[in-house]
Amino acid sequence: MFSVAQSDANMISQTCKQTPYYNLCVSCLSSDPRSFKADVRGLALIMVNIVKAKATMSLHFINQLIQRRPGLKKPLSYCADNYDAILTADIPEAVEALQKGDPKFAQDGANDAANEADLCEANFHGKSPLTKFNKVVHDTSATASAIVQQLL
Amino acid sequence: MADPNPFLPISQPLHPTYTSLPDGTHPSGSPATHSLPSKKLLLGIFFGFLLVFLFVALIGDHNGSQQNILSQEDENVASLASPKETAKPETLRPISRGVSAGVSEKASLISSGSESSTDQYPWNNSMLSWQRTAFHFQPEKNWMNDPNGPLYYKGWYHFFYQYNPHAAVWGDIVWGHAVSRDLIRWLHLPLAMVADQWYDQNGVWTGSATILPDGKIVMLYTGSTNESVQVQNLAYPADPSDPLLLDWIKYSGNPVLVPPHGIDTKDFRDPTTAWYTSEGKWRISIGSKVGKTGIALIYDTEDFINYKLQPQALHGVPGTGMWECVDFYPVSRNGEHGLDTSANGPEVKHVVKASLDDDRHDYYALGTYSELNSTWTPDNPDIDVGIGLRYDYGIFYASKTFYDQNKGRRVLWGWIGESDSEVADVKKGWASLQGIPRTVSLDTKTGSNLLQWPVEEVESLRLRSNEFDKVEVKPGSVVPLNLDAATQLDIIAEFELDKKVLENAAESNEEFNCKTSKGAAHRNALGPFGLLVLADDSLAEQTPVYFYVTKGRNGTLKTFFCTDQSRSSAANDVNKQTYGNFVPVLEGENFTLRILVDHSIIESFAQGGRTTITSRVYPTRAIYGRAKLFLFNNAIKANVTASLKIWQMNSAFIRPYPNTR
Numbered sequence: 001m002f003s004v005a006q007s008d009a010n011m012i013s014q015t016c017k018q019t020p021y022y023n024l025c026v027s028c029l030s031s032d033p034r035s036f037k038a039d040v041r042g043l044a045l046i047m048v049n050i051v052k053a054k055a056t057m058s059l060h061f062i063n064q065l066i067q068r069r070p071g072l073k074k075p076l077s078y079c080a081d082n083y084d085a086i087l088t089a090d091i092p093e094a095v096e097a098l099q100k101g102d103p104k105f106a107q108d109g110a111n112d113a114a115n116e117a118d119l120c121e122a123n124f125h126g127k128s129p130l131t132k133f134n135k136v137v138h139d140t141s142a143t144a145s146a147i148v149q150q151l152l
Numbered sequence: 153m154a155d156p157n158p159f160l161p162i163s164q165p166l167h168p169t170y171t172s173l174p175d176g177t178h179p180s181g182s183p184a185t186h187s188l189p190s191k192k193l194l195l196g197i198f199f200g201f202l203l204v205f206l207f208v209a210l211i212g213d214h215n216g217s218q219q220n221i222l223s224q225e226d227e228n229v230a231s232l233a234s235p236k237e238t239a240k241p242e243t244l245r246p247i248s249r250g251v252s253a254g255v256s257e258k259a260s261l262i263s264s265g266s267e268s269s270t271d272q273y274p275w276n277n278s279m280l281s282w283q284r285t286a287f288h289f290q291p292e293k294n295w296m297n298d299p300n301g302p303l304y305y306k307g308w309y310h311f312f313y314q315y316n317p318h319a320a321v322w323g324d325i326v327w328g329h330a331v332s333r334d335l336i337r338w339l340h341l342p343l344a345m346v347a348d349q350w351y352d353q354n355g356v357w358t359g360s361a362t363i364l365p366d367g368k369i370v371m372l373y374t375g376s377t378n379e380s381v382q383v384q385n386l387a388y389p390a391d392p393s394d395p396l397l398l399d400w401i402k403y404s405g406n407p408v409l410v411p412p413h414g415i416d417t418k419d420f421r422d423p424t425t426a427w428y429t430s431e432g433k434w435r436i437s438i439g440s441k442v443g444k445t446g447i448a449l450i451y452d453t454e455d456f457i458n459y460k461l462q463p464q465a466l467h468g469v470p471g472t473g474m475w476e477c478v479d480f481y482p483v484s485r486n487g488e489h490g491l492d493t494s495a496n497g498p499e500v501k502h503v504v505k506a507s508l509d510d511d512r513h514d515y516y517a518l519g520t521y522s523e524l525n526s527t528w529t530p531d532n533p534d535i536d537v538g539i540g541l542r543y544d545y546g547i548f549y550a551s552k553t554f555y556d557q558n559k560g561r562r563v564l565w566g567w568i569g570e571s572d573s574e575v576a577d578v579k580k581g582w583a584s585l586q587g588i589p590r591t592v593s594l595d596t597k598t599g600s601n602l603l604q605w606p607v608e609e610v611e612s613l614r615l616r617s618n619e620f621d622k623v624e625v626k627p628g629s630v631v632p633l634n635l636d637a638a639t640q641l642d643i644i645a646e647f648e649l650d651k652k653v654l655e656n657a658a659e660s661n662e663e664f665n666c667k668t669s670k671g672a673a674h675r676n677a678l679g680p681f682g683l684l685v686l687a688d689d690s691l692a693e694q695t696p697v698y699f700y701v702t703k704g705r706n707g708t709l710k711t712f713f714c715t716d717q718s719r720s721s722a723a724n725d726v727n728k729q730t731y732g733n734f735v736p737v738l739e740g741e742n743f744t745l746r747i748l749v750d751h752s753i754i755e756s757f758a759q760g761g762r763t764t765i766t767s768r769v770y771p772t773r774a775i776y777g778r779a780k781l782f783l784f785n786n787a788i789k790a791n792v793t794a795s796l797k798i799w800q801m802n803s804a805f806i807r808p809y810p811n812t813r
Contacts, residue, residue, distance in 0.1 A: 078274075085575035089321040096323045100354040100376045101418035104509055105322040112574040119573065119725050152473055152509045 008036040019146035047144040058133040059083040075123035082116035103151040114141035273723035280580040283752040287804035289586040298550035299565035301361040306395035334609040339809035353378040362426040374421040381417040383407035428494040439475030446475035472538030475506035490562035546766040571727035603761040614799035625785035640801040647743040653790035666732030671716030672696035677789040684782040688774040713758040720769040735763035
């Protein structure tokens with residue numbers, strides 16, 4: 001008889017080994033209790049959900065910043081567009097694709113989400129007030145993409 | 153011998169069991185006219201379990217003992233396999249992974265070639281609305297992907313497609329529908345099928361049409377059930393006397409096929425058009441995978457309702473992953489004319505094609521079909537399905553052919569996705585195109601590849617033309633071509649390289665690859681040379697479409713055909729890769745190309761369609777009246793002489809069919 005907890009942690013570890021940010025992957029997945037009973041598809045869904053949460057937080061922060069930093073209105077409003085695309089297009093696409101069984105579209109969504117975060121960051125020419133947010137969205141999206149890759 | 157016109161329920165009254173049941177149970181009642189295959193289904197699953205393992209073993213043996221059969225190859229004909237593609241079937245292809253290398257075109261836009269980190273491109277309505285095409289099929293708005301069930305019936309070409317009625321991104325997929333007299337001027341019709349049954353509740357996915365000898369149409373398509381299981385369903389026109397085929401009926405006993413044992417419930421989709429065997433059965437193929445081996449399953453049927461899984465897959469190739477949108481069809485060895493899907497005989501070769509989920513490209517291979525055990529053997533296993541030739545070296549996926557009995561040709565449709573960012577797609581409210589339909593035939597000169605060429609009807613869009621005869625383009629120079637406009641063009645061009653320079657050019661062991669090269673800036677004594685499409689006056693934006701010639705050992709010339717997107721746009725959120733591949737240029741041939749330019753799509757054909765590249769570009773300056781066309785020659789030594797004929801192209805006025813509900 002094998003320890004269920006051990007083999008599930010193993011599954012998370014094996015899955016995360018094939019992603020670019022191992023520690024982030026493990027800590028994100030471990031923070032969600034559903035991950036201990038999930039298959040790879042389940043883990044992908046969990047990660048996509050994390051991207052959604054991070055992106056929501058980022059958009060919230062952007063909207064607040066727009067009020068407080070009128071000088072950065074232009075790049076911030078582009079960023080709002082980027083995050084809007086993530087939340088209204090990429091995430092729903094990824095969730096639906098994973099649930100309905102055509103994972104390549106989930107990868108499209110995850111890849112685009114990472115790109116949108118990069119595009120937002122690029123707007124500030126190195127003086128970004130959003131670096132931490134953009135990095136976490138980029139990295140979790142890249143992680144989600146790499147998990148989906150394992151389903152293809 | 154089975155009746156080639158199997159009994160099919162024609163029109164049935166709509167019936168309460170058509171609504172999906174909330175608890176997902178299957179409607180058990182069905183009209184008395186056809187039997188429920190439940191017992192057969194169980195037996196079938198049991199035997200299927202055994203047979204799946206049997207044919208996987210057989211595939212293994214098959215590959216192991218495979219002879220390297222080369223079809224008629226002329227000494228003068230250079231091998232089609234570029235260095236990258238001679239990998240053995242057993243080794244895993246070097247498939248790019250994740251965001252950094254990018255499987256989908258949307259991956260890693262920032263790091264793929266744009267050097268300066270500029271402001272996010274402020275896409276405005278003028279730039280975005282320019283991107284819509286004038287003569288390529290696209291719905292009025294929202295998202296489209298795979299072509300479905302193309303067919304010709306009662307004077308109309310029909311086109312169905314995967315469509316999202318709600319957003320400019322994949323999701324909520326249903327079947328769109330359009331008709332045309334000529335494959336070019338399309339009229340939109342109401343949706344053909346929506347997700348209204350438990351067995352397609354999570355997606356009315358890709359399928360194909362079979363036209364029976366008596367004219368009846370059978371449509372087989374994949375449904376994603378309410379539990380996300382992939383199943384195959386049967387549908388047919390509600391009213392065969394309606395040439396517009398507006399309404400479709402889903403067979404009350406659906407699904408007709410469920411994943412066999414040993415096949416994952418999410419690896420079973422995209423049924424092909426059926427072909428008729430000499431034993432009087434209809435045969436279809438459905439793509440799948442076992443482990444990392446992509447395969448094409450075979451089913452036999454007499455009535456399109458009951459199916460028997462064949463013990464051997466049509467074919468499989470290790471390491472290629474899931475085979476989507478499998479296509480299987482005959483081509484004539486002798487000529488350009490197309491063949492009905494059921495054609496067979498010594499004059500015929502068969503093509504197996506698969507869309508690889510892993511890398512989003514469409515691959516095909518030529519080979520020989522053995523009807524007896526329903527298997528297919530590639531002519532050249534080194535360039536087997538998934539590891540050899542592609543239909544197109546740019547964006548071109550989920551493609552599907554059909555036999556056009558109206559004009560006796562085989563026609564290829566391909567889905568052309570976007571390569572910009574989602575934020576732009578959301579702004580413009582649409583995403584994706586279909587390529588211009590192409591005829592497909594065997595290249596009788598090389599014998600080892602297909603030729604693709606835009607259907608002749610596209611020429612009916614040609615308006616006024618400009619001719620340029622023997623224009624000399626010196627090394628390192630650019631020649632503007634004086635045209636009224638340059639966003640809707642049909643270009644035919646022929647290039648001749650300076651013979652002396654060609655003869656005296658030094659041999660090099662350069663291993664060239666369009667994708668890893670420096671694009672049009674990558675020069676040698678002989679090239680690159682070609683056209684700068686959608687370029688602005690200052691050449692800040694340009695999309696070179698060109699030939700690059702290398703001279704290898706023994707003086708053998710090798711020609712590549714590429715499209716360089718690195719400077720296609722000032723925007724930083726679009727794909728900037730260089731696409732392309734080797735193209736055979738035979739003794740005595742000049743370098744010839746054809747390019748269709750239609751706003752944000754450029755389709756290029758080299759050497760009569762031996763190698764093709766479809767590209768999506770999103771210029772910000774080289775749009776409307778500011779878009780120009782140039783000849784260029786970036787060779788270090790050789791002069792190039794170019795002759796061209798360029799037509800302005802009319803719009804196809806694709807719009808809704810008048811007065812349909």
